[in-house]
Amino acid sequence: MLAPELTFVAGKGGVGRSAITAALSLRAARTRERVLAVALTDPGGLAAHLGVELDHRPRAVRAGLHALAVDRRAALNEYLRLQLHVPRLAPLGGLAAGLNLLVDAVPGIRDIITIGKVLHEARSGDWESIIVDAPASGQFISYLRAPATIARLAPPGRIRQQAGWMQALLSDRNRTGVILVSLAEELPVAETLESIGELRAEDLAGLTGVVVNRCLQPLPAKLDRIPDGPFRQAAIHQQELATSQAAWRRKLPNPTEVPFLFGIRTPGEVAARIADEMEGS
């Protein structure tokens, strides 16, 4: 399901993106030596699922797996130095603060610097596989659009050249792909279908898979034979959810099902269990 080099894991808020990103990273690290997991915006979820604090520099999580969180301010300095060849802003102070404000105010710039950090890691050749915990769908699409936005707003020059190679790397099916995570419920399915449409219509990036999280299977039992009480209630609960989920799942193209995990207490358990489940499938 992973793209050859760079995989973005996206989906509506609350569907378990960070858990799936962590699970895919753990699984990739079982067979590869240089895997990088990246938190693009809010690092809390990925950090909890991997059980480590994240920094803007890659940190070792376990054998074969590193992780980092994109820090926009650090990324801006790196971007200016490495990409635009602006000399190091020796006494940063007010100048950097001002530039940060400007970057915050012009959305395309902020987005291209954030996603640029990831694309730069991909271009460095340091990693066999990069897996990115992307923000919720709407925001994620505007990150993917950032290079095109910049190409439209900015005049020819260095930043526009940067936008060019970034756009090419994002839309290259042989290198980059997107996994959309969903739940078998109305709003997540609607949002997933909308994202698929936008990725295709604007040729932003290739779709490599759709993951449906927290799936429940129907019980192999006849409900009418169960006497009233908790056993019957729990069976009806399971059956109704499974039926409704199956209907929503059918609307998605080739969904990969990840089962609902019962009774899990810590986020660390979640990623390991999902990685095991994926191994089995």
Next chain:
Amino acid sequence: MVLVTGAGGVGKTTLAAGLAVRAAESGLASLVMTVDPAHRLADALGGYSLVNHPTQHPEVRGLWAATLDAAASWEEIIRRHAPPEVADRTIANPLFEAVTSRFPAGQAYAAADQMASRIEEGRWDIVLVDTPPSEGGIDFFLAPARTRELVGAKILHWLTGARLPGRRAFFDIAARPALKLADAVLGGRLLGNVAEFLLDLRAAYDGIAHRADDIQTHLRSATTLVVATAQPTPIREAERFFLELPNAVRPPAAVVFNRILPADWTKAAALPPPPKLGVAVVENLERWAAEAHRQQEARAEFASRFRARLAEIPWMSADLTTPADLSRLVSAARGLPLDQLGIR
């Protein structure tokens, strides 16, 4: 005013809608404002479609609903506060849409502005707002202050070194090293666009700053309900309301845990199962009982860490498609501060 907030996907909109239906049934004129509701929920509320304009429910007396649209709201905000020709130019600037739709507090501010307008109209006894899903809703409370900052144009100040710069100052790039750098990064045309946009936005500054104060006052007097489920992410978002909320805002009236499983499932799983039940049925209860137990633990842990009123809504597996369904959801809940909201 009631704000229903929390992480995405926990059932904020459904609870806000349920409370609105119950308020209407109690004889209150009630308005629920939501961002991007599910189709079925919108249908349950009367299938409203008019953006930013409350629509009366065809069957439920006293129930009104409206959706919030940030881009449309910002156009309205600018037109209200800036002279017509400046407003036209601002809205036509390519940065306008980009800034208003992507500036993190922009959507939240637009929603808060709409909400304040409805409250000031005084037509409703209760206005329920389901906060936009930005960072679990904390942004909503910070939006007025952040918007003041943006429009206050700290950036302009930095770019030009003058407090209220004239247009000309902008193009004297050589005079300021910061501008030279920004020019190298952004290119002159984009910089010019930014400058023009911010200068025009300044025309609306006094109006927006004043308005932001009003909105802050409304937010301060609002009753807040934080919705969560027993999943780690929603709990983390709920915690932020206790750890990070600015002092100026009242603490949540209740933290509402949604999708609660029956406690007697846990008890039943601890006893030997009745005879003649299939293995699948017995194991099914055991799994759900473990889940119910985990939910109880998560709630207890939250209660031990934060002093908050906890409310519970049972897990309903059927879709809620009518106002009666929504009303039933609220009736089935335990611990909601209905009396505080004037709901009988």
